[in-house]
Amino acid sequence: MRLISTEIICAEVRDLFLMTAFILPEKIRRRLASAAMTETTEPGQMILERLLENCELATSNFTPLCQDTGLAQVVLEIGQQVFFEGPPLIQAIETGVRQAYQVGFLRKSTCHPLTRQNLGDNCPPIIETIITSGDKVLIKTMAKGGGCDNKSRQIILKPTATMAEVRQSVVDLVIQAGSDACPPICLGLCLGGNFDSGPRLAKRALMDLFEDPPMTDEESDIAEALFEDINATGLGPMGLGGLNTVLGVRVKIAPCHIASLPVTLNINCHSLRTGQVLL
Numbered sequence: 001m002r003l004i005s006t007e008i009i010c011a012e013v014r015d016l017f018l019m020t021a022f023i024l025p026e027k028i029r030r031r032l033a034s035a036a037m038t039e040t041t042e043p044g045q046m047i048l049e050r051l052l053e054n055c056e057l058a059t060s061n062f063t064p065l066c067q068d069t070g071l072a073q074v075v076l077e078i079g080q081q082v083f084f085e086g087p088p089l090i091q092a093i094e095t096g097v098r099q100a101y102q103v104g105f106l107r108k109s110t111c112h113p114l115t116r117q118n119l120g121d122n123c124p125p126i127i128e129t130i131i132t133s134g135d136k137v138l139i140k141t142m143a144k145g146g147g148c149d150n151k152s153r154q155i156i157l158k159p160t161a162t163m164a165e166v167r168q169s170v171v172d173l174v175i176q177a178g179s180d181a182c183p184p185i186c187l188g189l190c191l192g193g194n195f196d197s198g199p200r201l202a203k204r205a206l207m208d209l210f211e212d213p214p215m216t217d218e219e220s221d222i223a224e225a226l227f228e229d230i231n232a233t234g235l236g237p238m239g240l241g242g243l244n245t246v247l248g249v250r251v252k253i254a255p256c257h258i259a260s261l262p263v264t265l266n267i268n269c270h271s272l273r274t275g276q277v278l279l
């Protein structure tokens with residue numbers, strides 16, 4: 001058994017949200033830089049250069065990467081040999097989020113869905129816990145922008161759908177998202193699962209976009225094909241035309257019911273503010 005203080009969890013959550021609000025993960029920044037080098041349209045190239053400049057300014061001036069500092073999402077993978085001490089785990093995570101948004105002067109974006117009254121502290125975060133083997137805790141965070149989340153979708157195809165139809169469905173949804181998702185986008189995709197697990201797995205695919213563990217060969221082949229398909233649409237940076245509509249695709253394949261073929265897209269903008277820490 002391993003004892004971990006939830007106060008440490010609180011501090012790590014706070015630091016992850018603070019860091020990712022100001023510093024784009026290096027792998028995504030490099031994707032943006034290589035997109036800028038390959039882009040052929042003038043508006044597309046100009047936008048990619050502005051996005052790179054924005055990253056530099058955000059990091060050096062300690063200003064958020066975007067005015068929309070996102071809804072806070074946390075995934076905890078908890079080894080079954082871990083025992084927590086200190087304040088309740090959920091409370092500790094909430095405190096970490098609250099502190100990050102206060103200390104960093106980040107916009108609070110969480111509100112009542114009907115009155116639209118801002119709740120004032122960007123809480124509650126959306127939390128998912130997964131029990132794993134071992135005695136470690138993996139904390140993953142994501143600050144999800146509203147514009148791109150509005151364009152995430154699940155469709156349930158017929159079980160007879162061909163791979164070509166699956167790919168076309170994904171491309172159609174990205175085209176429908178258009179400039180509202182602030183392309184070039186990052187895409188987490190779940191093929192299979194159901195109405196409950198599809199969105200969760202697509203979210204985790206997005207959070208792990210440039211992380212380990214690697215995809216299976218089958219997932220990797222589909223991700224590569226979709227990367228080509230989506231960039232071939234010509235939608236381009238901010239929808240103004242160009243070669244770069246998507247920066248990365250990660251696919252998760254999950255077993256599903258014999259009567260259905262769920263396709264779930266978690267679409268993120270270029271500002272993929274995700275972070276991970278292993279305790």
Ligand code: SF4
Pocket residue numbers: 066067068069070144145146147148149180181182269270271
């Ligand atoms: S979709 Fe992303 S880049 Fe666009 S406004 Fe929202 S957080 Fe900012």
